[in-house]
Every structure is written in C-alpha cells, then in structure tokens.
Amino acid sequence: MTQQSSTGLVPVPRTVTESGRHGPYNDDVRTRIAPELTERLGPEGYRLTVDDNGVDIEGGGEAGIFWGRQTLRQLLGPDAFRKARIRPSGQATTVPYVTVEDAPRFAWRGLMLDVARHFMPKDGILRYLDLLAAHKLNVLHLHLTDDQGWRIEIKRYPRLAEVGGWRPRTKYGHQSSPLWDPRPHGGYYTQDDIREIVAYAAERHITVVPEIDMPGHSQAAIAAYPELGNTDVIDTTALEVRDTWGLNENVLAPTDATVRFYEGVLEEVLELFPADRSPFVHIGGDECLKDQWRASPTAQDRIKELGLADEDELQSWFIRHFDRWLADRGRRLIGWDEILEGGLADGAAVSSWRGYAGGIAAARAGHDVVMCPHQEVYLNYREAPGDDEPMPLGYVRTLEDVYRFEPVPPELTETEAAHVLGAQANVWTGMMETQQRVDYQTFPRLVAFAEVAWSTLPTPDERDFEAFTSRMSAHYPRLDALGVDYRPPSGPRPWQQRPAPDGIRLGNPLDGAPPID
Secondary structure (H helix, E strand, O other), rough: OOOOOOOOOOOOOEEEEEEEEEEOOOOOEEEEEHHHHHHHOOOOEEEEEEEEEEEEEEOHHHHHHHHHHHHHHHOOOHHHHHOOOOOOOOOOEEEEEEEEEEEOOOEEEEEEEOOOOOOEEOOOOOOHHHHHHHOOOOOOEEEOOOOOOEEEEEOOOOHHHHHHOOEEEEOOOOOOOOOEEEEEEEOOOOOHHHHHHHHHHHHOOOOOEEEEEEOOOOHHHHHHHHHHHHOOOOOOHHHHOOOOOOOOOOOOOOOOOHHHHHHHHHHHHHHOOOOOOOOOOEEEEOOOOOOOHHEEEEEEEEHHOOOOOOHHHHHHHHHHHHHHHHHHHHEEEEEEHHHHHHOOOOOOOOEOOOOOHHHHHHHOOOOOOEEEOOHHOOOOOOOOOOOOOHHHHHHOOOOHHHHHOOOOOOOOOOHHHHOOEEEEEEEEOOOOOOOHHHHHOOOOOHHHHHHHHOOOOOOOHHOHEEEEHHHHHHHHHHHHHHHHOOOOOOOOOOHHHHOOOOOOOOEEEEEEEOOOO
C-alpha cells in the first residue's frame, strides 16, 4: 500500500489542511454545488475533503467540482493519470486525509496551439485537452489558419481545406536553414471533428477559441481562391500554400468580395463554436505587410473611397468591420495587439504578444486583455542554452523564467488591472514537426505557467522556485503516466535532439536576456 502526499500538488492550492493520516480510497466521491462557495470563490472554486467519511467535493459550480476532481487525482498518485487500472483489484489505494480549498486567480488560463504550421491530428487535440484539464487550464486557442495551412472544413468554400490544407514540402528548421522536408504535409478537421473537439472540451470545462487569421497570414486561403489576393499586383494563381516560415507579403485584398467571403467563413465557424461554449473569435490581425496594398490601385482606391490616411488605417478598417460584424451576432472579437492601432468596439479584446505595452494600452482604454508576451511565454523559444537543444529558437526561457512570469503589469491601477482576463502560453509549431516535439517544447514549462495562471502567488522575485521544483519531482511521474515527452531537467534525451549537419544552423538562437516592454 503506497501512501501519497499532498505536498506535491500543482498548481499550488490556496489552502491545504493536512491531518497526517491516510485512508483507503474506494472510488466513491460525493459531490455537490455549494452556494456559499459560489459566492466566496466563484463557479470554479472548490473544497475537497478527505477523511474517515470518504471523499467530498463541493464546488462553486460544475467547473469547481471538476477542478476538485483533478486535485484528487494528484492525491491518488501517478497511476490515477493512466488510461486503465494497472494494480490488482484487491490492492488498496490510499489517499491522504486533507481539506483543500482553492479557486483560480484568472478566468482565462490558456494555451495557444498552432496547428496551421504543422497539423496535429484530432486525437492529438483531444489529448492536449486532457493535458490542459489535468493542469486546471481552461482555454484552448486553436490557430487554425495561416500561410502554411488551412485546417478547418468550410462547406461553402471546400477548396480552403482541400487545397489550402496541403503544402508540397516544408522548410526543415528555421527559415534561414537550407534544408527541406520534401514530403507533402497537411490535413484538416472536418466540421464533425470540430464539433467533437468543442464538445470534448466542454466536458472538461475548457473553452475552445478558434482563430481565423486575416488580413495577413493568408496565403493558404489565396492559394485555394486566388481572387482573395491582390490580383492587380501579382499573379495570385501562381501561389501555392507557403512552405517556409517568416513574414509574408501575400495578404488579402481589401475588397468587398473578400470581406463577403470571410463573412461566409465566419458564419460556419460560429455554428461550429456555439456562443455558450466559445464566445470569443480570434481574427489574428498581426504582421500584415502592406507592400502589395501600396502597389495596388484597388487598395489605393479603397483608401480614398473610405477617406483613410494610409494602409495602416486600411487594415484598421478591415478589423473594425469584423469587430462590428461579430458583435452584431453576439460574439466578441479578440486579436493580436496590432488591432489596437485603429480603435476597437467596446467588447473587443486583445492578445498582448509583443510585450506588455499593448496590454497596458488596451486595459487603459477599457478593453479586456489576455497577456501572452513572447518574451515570457512563447514556449517555442528554447528552454536552455547549448547545442543539444533541438532547433534552438529565440531567447532562453527557462522553467524558472516562466514561473516568475507576472501577467498583471504593476503600472495598471486596480480598475485597469480588472481588464486582464488572464494569461496564455503560446506554442508556434513551425519547427515542431511531431507531437513529441510539441511536448518537448511545452512541458514542463506549461506546468509552471499553469501555476502562474491559477494560483495567487507572491511577486515574481519572492516566488519560491525551489518549492515549485520540489513539487515538480512529484509531478514528473504524473507526466510519465500521461505519456508526455517532456524535456527532462537534465536536458534532452538523445531521441529528443535534432543534430544539425556540419556547417548548417537549424535554429536561430538569440543571446542575452529578452527586451521586455
């Protein structure tokens, strides 16, 4: 009979009262919604009690009961995270006698998963939903479209998935690498796949936020429907789905026909992501190069027609149109922080990725914000220095760096800080060709992020990283049971490395501390 401890819980709960005793666990869990917890801790709060009378979970709502069950799983030990029971039926499981009372700090505790650069099959998405649930994360932001792939079936426009979902080859490593993977790559989710993902997430009290990128990051759509591009500047019929990474000048044409096309896309997206499960729709809005618009008579005529100053205001017009369009249908637009530049409707929200500045400006303007600064929580950045890291990209962002991430900038007043919905870690998969590579970049740093997003921690400098590391020693066996191919604390395993041929640099590491603004 193995005795488990309550000292290895992640995220760390608000309060844990231990009796020092253990007792048998027989799978009998009593649950109820407790109005006093609803009022005091909110719908995601819970109280877990284990004593001689058994296991009781009281929640502020159904979500709170669910999160209480995740804590119970941790108390039961790593085997509770396996798909099937592996101990003999007669072998007793014990659980520590404790009372845990807990509630999240933030309402938005998210992971952005880029499935456009490298497609992750549906089963992989369902697996990641289980991993999010196990860490009390409640938002999956799916980056469904980009230059390199369109990953969602749109029945009105079937070529988006049939053509835009596939590319003939793929850059191997950073865009500066001379190497290519010559195999065609692609895939997409059918509408029933999406319905299944959304329903599976809802059972775990997770919201799925779809991202349909516009007006930049759209070459896959233009390859499928060339009329969406700037046909008066380039021969858009010659474009294929993009096979490399980096910024791209092939953007949508700012025409009425393009706007109507994307309204049709979003009409189907809204049906697949019901408002009661996914009130937000992400429209990207970032990194839209304006070279083609400057050269396009059609774009220049549109600027004059609308009385706009320049191409930047033209992008703002494009974003504001869909801001109003979504608001008229009871949805909320969210986009990367570039969308702030032209002004937004009251209900729109901002993903602050270029640093804190966009989030601060949005909160001060009365907009809700999700903090995801790349310098802090882009998990595609390398976790350690050295040549052993596979395809090392960007600045070093260690487990401790992520643990000391603070989503609320100290410059904000209490009223402004209330607009910070929460935080999100982002995983861009251009250099992650398999699920194992995604696991390696994401874990264990996502565990540190989950604690930041859930727990009420001290200021970054005062956080006890040693205590977190100690609790992680109990958590790694849980990740093993879940089958997560995480980065070990000692560095990558041999099969996790991606050695570069002599004289070739597969990654693009940046030295020093990242500039954080």
